[in-house]
Amino acid sequence: MIVADRKSLQEILAMVKDDKKILIVGCKGCVTVCNVGGLKEVEILASSMKIARKKEGNPIDIDINVLERQCDNEYVAEISESVNDYDAVISLACGVGPQFLSEMYKDQTFYPGVNTTFFGGATQHGVWEERCAGCGTCAIHNFGGLCPIARCAKSLMNGPCGGSSNGVCEINKDTDCIWDAIVRKKMEAGELEDLMGVKGIKDWRTARHGGPRRSIREELVQGNI
Amino acid sequence: MSELKSGSNLEKVLTAGHFAFTGECGPPKGANVEHLIEKFQYLKGNVDAVNITDNQTAVVRMSSLAASKLMIDEGLEPNFQMVCRDRNRLAMMSDILGAHALGIRNMLCLSGDHQTFGNHPQAKNVHDIDSMQLIALVKKMRDEGKFMNDEDIDVPPKMFIGAACNPFADPYEYRVYRLANKITAGADFIQTQCIFNMDKFRDFMKKVVDMGLHEKCYILAGVTPMKNAGMANFMSKYVPGMDIPDSLINRLKSVDKRDQAEEGIKFALEQIEEFKEMEGVAGVHMMAIEWEHRVPEIAERAKVLPRPVV
Numbered sequence: 101m102i103v104a105d106r107k108s109l110q111e112i113l114a115m116v117k118d119d120k121k122i123l124i125v126g127c128k129g130c131v132t133v134c135n136v137g138g139l140k141e142v143e144i145l146a147s148s149m150k151i152a153r154k155k156e157g158n159p160i161d162i163d164i165n166v167l168e169r170q171c172d173n174e175y176v177a178e179i180s181e182s183v184n185d186y187d188a189v190i191s192l193a194c195g196v197g198p199q200f201l202s203e204m205y206k207d208q209t210f211y212p213g214v215n216t217t218f219f220g221g222a223t224q225h226g227v228w229e230e231r232c233a234g235c236g237t238c239a240i241h242n243f244g245g246l247c248p249i250a251r252c253a254k255s256l257m258n259g260p261c262g263g264s265s266n267g268v269c270e271i272n273k274d275t276d277c278i279w280d281a282i283v284r285k286k287m288e289a290g291e292l293e294d295l296m297g298v299k300g301i302k303d304w305r306t307a308r309h310g311g312p313r314r315s316i317r318e319e320l321v322q323g324n325i
Numbered sequence: 326m327s328e329l330k331s332g333s334n335l336e337k338v339l340t341a342g343h344f345a346f347t348g349e350c351g352p353p354k355g356a357n358v359e360h361l362i363e364k365f366q367y368l369k370g371n372v373d374a375v376n377i378t379d380n381q382t383a384v385v386r387m388s389s390l391a392a393s394k395l396m397i398d399e400g401l402e403p404n405f406q407m408v409c410r411d412r413n414r415l416a417m418m419s420d421i422l423g424a425h426a427l428g429i430r431n432m433l434c435l436s437g438d439h440q441t442f443g444n445h446p447q448a449k450n451v452h453d454i455d456s457m458q459l460i461a462l463v464k465k466m467r468d469e470g471k472f473m474n475d476e477d478i479d480v481p482p483k484m485f486i487g488a489a490c491n492p493f494a495d496p497y498e499y500r501v502y503r504l505a506n507k508i509t510a511g512a513d514f515i516q517t518q519c520i521f522n523m524d525k526f527r528d529f530m531k532k533v534v535d536m537g538l539h540e541k542c543y544i545l546a547g548v549t550p551m552k553n554a555g556m557a558n559f560m561s562k563y564v565p566g567m568d569i570p571d572s573l574i575n576r577l578k579s580v581d582k583r584d585q586a587e588e589g590i591k592f593a594l595e596q597i598e599e600f601k602e603m604e605g606v607a608g609v610h611m612m613a614i615e616w617e618h619r620v621p622e623i624a625e626r627a628k629v630l631p632r633p634v635v
Contacts, residue, residue, distance in 0.1 A: 256456075258455050260503075262565070263438070271442075272441070287498065295502065297506060298509060298510045299458075301473065
């Protein structure tokens with residue numbers, strides 16, 4: 101899923117400091133799963149903002165709504181009747197949400213309430229880790245099912261570098277060296293041969309470096325499915 | 326290894342069977358050419374080639390390419406370092422051609438320390454290709470006369486290709502295979518990370534020799550003389566990939582502070598003596614960090630002078 105962290109209350113308050121009536125929109129997709137932009141978090145943010153503004157002697161009206169998904173115009177359209185009743189709207193969806201909202205409702209201002217961080221999953225309760233860089237050419241099967249592009253600090257195709265120590269990356273002790281894991285897995289499986297030679301140079305066109313990407317399913321576009 | 330690949334002095338020294346002695350020099354954090362040239366003078370005649378570091382530890386310095394050219398102008402031979410952190414493939418190939426045009430004939434291909442260590446941790450890193458692929462790229466440009474995309478190069482850049490090896494990083498048991506991969510990629514010579522744990526290095530070299538890697542590539546053992554126990558402690562804690570045994574730190578601590586530099590040099594000299602005899606070791610890479618002025622004395626006492634003229 102897409103993982104995000106909520107922006108600080110101070111940062112969000114500063115975004116809408118001149119507004120008197122706002123809407124906070126959550127999303128039932130990834131940000132609900134990673135506990136940052138679902139109903140509960142929308143409610144908590146609304147309460148926190150109301151209390152803070154009241155303390156300042158500058159109260160604010162806040163309505164809330166949680167859409168099925170903010171990355172789908174069908175659901176984004178659900179707020180069409182009320183969206184312009186507000187001075188501003190805060191989206192707690194990933195970075196996709198406030199853009200879909202902005203594109204549909206050109207007269208409204210949408211603020212991102214979260215920082216979208218990575219594609220990953222929960223490794224334990226309350227901890228999410230990056231697993232995928234969305235490079236557009238998946239080859240994890242060549243690396244024991246582990247991705248060096250997303251998980252090596254230098255995205256090495258031929259690691260590990262000289263900074264790998266006791267399974268930990270040189271950048272900090274909380275970051276695992278994924279190449280240590282790849283190499284150990286291959287050696288334990290008796291597949292060292294897979295790591296011999298030079299892994300080919302990556303074509304980054306399928307990653308963000310080829311410009312903004314688009315995925316087209318012709319059969320869907322043509323309405324055959 | 327009979328036909329010369331770049332004709333650099335370092336290549337000639339090694340192919341003639343001499344025990345190589347290379348140095349290292351970090352460009353200044355500024356455009357202070359005078360200071361750089363002063364540092365060159367300590368190395369001139371005392372080493373076969375000098376590594377010019379490329380924004381080492383991810384701290385911005387004068388470009389390694391420019392400093393390498395300044396070195397050539399002063400009559401020394403540079404080993405131009407290039408890291409994958411700061412350049413994409415276009416910039417790399419362009420600089421490789423430029424380096425050849427400026428008379429540079431040795432290159433050391435590195436991944437580069439991560440930018441979080443340096444003075445611009447906010448920077449975006451590149452890592453378009455990695456050090457293994459860079460080695461293969463320089464070889465392709467030199468031997469096939471082709472760019473990465475297979476287009477022809479009119480005058481191919483001739484480089485004696487160097488790579489690094491850190492026997493002290495993990496997983497240890499894989500390190501010799503990674504070295505083998507660098508040789509497969511096209512490394513002509515290897516300069517190891519600073520060696521302090523001699524037991525481990527002896528074991529590593531045994532594996533290297535058992536695999537016959539020393540016959541495919543020249544391996545230069547990395548030596549850094551410790552200035553004092555504080556430096557040893559610092560490197561142990563903060564420099565990635567360093568393996569500094571307590572026995573060395575204790576040895577430095579065991580003498581008076583004023584004598585710790587001498588003790589550090591003595592240890593380095595003992596290492597060099599052993600490397601001269603160690604099977605598979607073709608030379609020493611002396612990394613006297615900001616201690617270039619001590620290199621003449623160290624070279625003299627290590628009995629590696631005069632350097633061969635080939």
